[in-house]
Each structure stands twice: as structure tokens, then as C-alpha cells.
Amino acid sequence: MINSESAVIGQPSVRFLGGTESILGSMYLLEFGSHRFLFDCGREIHSRFPRTGLRSFGIDPASIDAVFLSHSHVDHCGNLPYLVSEGFIGPVYCTPATRDLTEVVLLDSARIHENEFARTGRPSGFDSADVEDTIEQFVTVDYESETDVLRIAKIRLLHSAHVLGSCMFQLDFDWNGKSYRFVFTGDMGRFGLPIVGEPTSVPSADMIVCESTYGGRIHDSFQETIEQFTSLIKRTVERQGKVLVPAFSLGRTHLVLHCLRHWMATGLVPELPIYIDSPLAQVIEEVYQEHQSADYLTSGIEFEWLESKDDAWYRTTQRESSIIIASGGMCEGGRILDHLKVHIDDPRCSLALVSHQSPNSIGAQMLAPTPKVRFHGREWNKWIEVAKIGGFSGHADTDDLKRLLADAASDTGKICLVHGETLQKETLEQELKKLGFNNVLVPSFDQRIDL
Numbered sequence: 001m002i003n004s005e006s007a008v009i010g011q012p013s014v015r016f017l018g019g020t021e022s023i024l025g026s027m028y029l030l031e032f033g034s035h036r037f038l039f040d041c042g043r044e045i046h047s048r049f050p051r052t053g054l055r056s057f058g059i060d061p062a063s064i065d066a067v068f069l070s071h072s073h074v075d076h077c078g079n080l081p082y083l084v085s086e087g088f089i090g091p092v093y094c095t096p097a098t099r100d101l102t103e104v105v106l107l108d109s110a111r112i113h114e115n116e117f118a119r120t121g122r123p124s125g126f127d128s129a130d131v132e133d134t135i136e137q138f139v140t141v142d143y144e145s146e147t148d149v150l151r152i153a154k155i156r157l158l159h160s161a162h163v164l165g166s167c168m169f170q171l172d173f174d175w176n177g178k179s180y181r182f183v184f185t186g187d188m189g190r191f192g193l194p195i196v197g198e199p200t201s202v203p204s205a206d207m208i209v210c211e212s213t214y215g216g217r218i219h220d221s222f223q224e225t226i227e228q229f230t231s232l233i234k235r236t237v238e239r240q241g242k243v244l245v246p247a248f249s250l251g252r253t254h255l256v257l258h259c260l261r262h263w264m265a266t267g268l269v270p271e272l273p274i275y276i277d278s279p280l281a282q283v284i285e286e287v288y289q290e291h292q293s294a295d296y297l298t299s300g301i302e303f304e305w306l307e308s309k310d311d312a313w314y315r316t317t318q319r320e321s322s323i324i325i326a327s328g329g330m331c332e333g334g335r336i337l338d339h340l341k342v343h344i345d346d347p348r349c350s351l352a353l354v355s356h357q358s359p360n361s362i363g364a365q366m367l368a369p370t371p372k373v374r375f376h377g378r379e380w381n382k383w384i385e386v387a388k389i390g391g392f393s394g395h396a397d398t399d400d401l402k403r404l405l406a407d408a409a410s411d412t413g414k415i416c417l418v419h420g421e422t423l424q425k426e427t428l429e430q431e432l433k434k435l436g437f438n439n440v441l442v443p444s445f446d447q448r449i450d451l
């Protein structure tokens with residue numbers, strides 16, 4: 001039993017407080033002596049009761065020295081305002097883009113909580129004042145520069161190429177006359193995807209905590225994705241239909257938008273009006289404009305934000321062929337449903353599913369070979385063409401992970417696999433053993449493992 005290792009007094013250790021199963025928010029506590037460093041503080045995405053009380057784990061938030069935030073997705077940052085309101089006063093280290101994106105994402109969550117409060121009279125979560133207090137504690141660090149952490153440790157932030165601003169952390173510290181290195185990958189990106197750049201190899205360490213979302217899967221190549229998506233657009237234009245693209249507001253919307261503009265500019269698809277119906281993505285776009293590299297901004301192809309529901313209705317009911325990117329990656333909510341209801345029984349139109357669709361989502365039901373789908377209290381005829389476009393994932397697959405971890409294999413103590421379903425972790429575990437890792441572990445929830 002690995003837990004018994006914690007009997008070694010004074011040995012640095014990590015507690016796995018989340019992300020040990022796919023549905024839990026990412027959260028890992030590195031402890032040595034009285035020092036406590038928290039890596040990510042994510043929310044359970046599908047939980048109706050998102051609050052994860054650290055106190056229930058016997059940890060006082062005020063006792064944590066510093067937080068390290070890998071990126072701005074809610075399952076990595078969503079519980080930070082609770083941590084602060086419950087007494088955490090230390091720095092939150094991240095990249096400048098992650099700070100700006102996290103502010104937008106958390107304010108969006110706060111707005112939902114505030115609306116809920118106005119409706120029911122019951123507080124349902126943190127508010128915008130909590131978010132502002134949280135963001136004040138952020139300390140930004142550039143990629144690759146080595147930075148001192150409270151004179152206890154040194155950190156280096158490495159490109160993980162998962163979403164704008166995402167990083168992995170390398171933390172070096174001395175304890176009881178010994179030097180240690182801890183590496184937390186956060187979510188790892190892929191090779192060959194536009195905009196986000198290429199991920200950096202994972203350095204060797206005494207312990208690596210590594211994500212495994214697609215540890216047992218191989219993605220479609222991006223070239224295949226281009227072929228699938230552009231032929232779908234061309235077919236739809238020939239039928240004089242519209243292409244609807246449900247996309248998550250952070251990252252996916254911007255990647256798809258960049259690709260569409262690039263394909264139009266280079267003649268891969270005909271030039272069509274592009275409309276985006278996602279208030280959150282519009283705010284996020286300002287952060288992209290500030291932090292993203294120049295090739296994202298230049299293409300000469302215009303697009304239009306649909307500012308109001310009236311604008312959206314006007315554009316979606318116009319006769320012209322167009323592409324509409326709308327919020328709601330799995331068609332579960334968001335603006336996409338407004339467009340889908342108009343076009344779902346129109347065989348000239350198409351629905352391009354560019355994100356993962358969880359099994360019972362409306363998106364998955366759209367893909368199923370059935371003539372009808374049920375949502376919003378009625379059945380709809382499914383006559384629109386539905387296509388799964390597989391290659392936009394922002395997560396490394398098995399091959400990417402092997403390539404990113406190969407250099408670290410011979411010189412790493414333990415590698416702990418998190419943030420993935422059992423099958424993904426088991427497959428990656430076998431692959432990493434073949435690669436030469438001697439000690440591959442799959443921690444369970446609230447397990448403590450020594451470095």
C-alpha cells in the first residue's frame with residue numbers, strides 16, 4: 001500500500017485531492033515540513049454543488065503558502081474564489097494570459113451565481129467581489145524564466161500548448177539536506193495544432209503528476225480534420241445551407257474561427273459570412289487579441305459577433321449560406337440550441353461537432369443514427385447533416401504523451417497519472433512502462449504519495 005510511505009517522517013509528499021477520476025476538479029497538495037503548495041484548484045464540472053471545502057479534508061486554506069494554476073479551464077481554476085474566501089492569502093502563480101482568461105471565466109461563473117441568487121434568494125456560490133479579491137492575489141510569471149517562490153522553492157513555467165496561457169510547472173526545492181524536483185503537467189496539448197504552439201518535453205523529476213485524458217487514444221490527424229471539415233462546408237454551400245458549429249467559449253471557438261478564416265483566405269473553402277453567437281467568447285477574444293501571436297490576428301477575412309438575440313435571429317433566418325459558431329460545445333445549453341431549433345429539420349444545413357460529446361448529451365443524440373431527437377419538451381425531426389469532426393482536441397493523445405515524456409523516462413522517480421478515465425490511465429500506464437518509467441502510479445482520491 002502506497003499510503004504507508006507517509007510514515008516516513010518529514011518526507012515531501014503529494015495528496016491527490018481531485019482529478020483522480022475524470023469528473024473531479026484538478027487539485028494536488030505538495031507538502032514538506034510546514035510548507036504547503038497547491039497545484040490547481042478546479043471545480044467538478046458536472047456537479048450542481050461545485051464547492052469543494054478544503055476544510056473537509058482537514059486542510060485550512062490559510063495554511064497554504066502558494067497556489068500554482070496551470071490554466072484557465074474551470075476544472076482547474078473554478079474553486080479558487082472559495083479558497084480565497086475561506087482564508088487563503090498567498091500568491092497564485094500563473095502566466096499573464098492565464099490570469100486574464102481566469103478572470104473572465106470566474107466572472108462568468110459569478111454572474112451565473114448572482115442571477116441564481118436574484119431568482120431564488122439563496123446564495124449559490126461566489127460573487128464578482130470574491131473573484132476580484134482572488135485575482136488580486138495572482139502573480140504572473142513568463143514562460144521559461146526561473147522564479148523564486150517565497151524563498152522556499154524555485155519554479156519554471158513550461159509551454160504545455162493546451163490553451164492560451166497554459167503551462168506545466170517545474171518546482172525545485174531543498175528539504176532536510178536533499179534537493180527535490182516536482183513536475184505538474186496540467187493539461188498537455190498536442191503537436192501540429194495551429195495557434196497554441198508546440199508543447200515542451202516534460203523534464204525528469206522525483207515525481208511527475210501527469211494528465212491522462214487521452215492516454216489510451218489516438219486523435220485524427222489535423223490534416224484529416226481539415227479534409228473532413230472543408231468537404232462538409234463545400235457540400236453545405238452547394239446545398240445553399242448553413243453550417244452550425246457548437247463550440248466551447250474558451251479555446252475551441254478561437255481555434256475553429258482561426259482555421260475557418262485561414263481556409264477561406266487560402267481558397268480551401270469558399271468565402272462565406274462567419275457569425276459568432278457567444279457573449280463569453282467575445283470577451284475572451286479581447287484576451288486573445290492581447291496575448292496571441294500575430295498569425296492568429298492576420299487573415300483579412302472578416303467575421304461578426306452576434307451581439308443580441310435579435311441579431312442572432314436575423315442572421316440565422318436569412319437565406320444566405322453562412323457559418324454560425326455558437327456557444328454550447330455539446331448542444332446541452334448555450335446559444336447553439338436557438339440555431340439548431342431553426343435548422344434541425346433542414347437537410348441543406350449541417351451541424352459540425354468539433355468537441356468531445358459525452359454519452360447522453362444532445363450532441364451525442366444528434367450523432368446517433370435515429371430519425372428524431374428529444375429536447376426542450378418535444379421531439380424534433382433530425383434532417384440536418386450531422387458530422388463529428390474529431391481532430392480539434394486540445395489534449396495530447398497516447399503518441400503525443402509518449403513523445404513528451406520520453407526524455408524523462410530513465411531519470412524520473414515516480415510518475416502519477418491523473419485526470420483521466422480508468423481505461424485511459426491503464427493504457428498509458430502500460431505505454432509508460434514500455435518507455436522505461438520504473439514507477440508508474442495511479443493514485444486514488446485523497447491518497448498521499450511520498451516524493
Ligand SMILES: [Zn+2]
Nearest residue numbers: 071073162187
Ligand atoms: Zn484544460
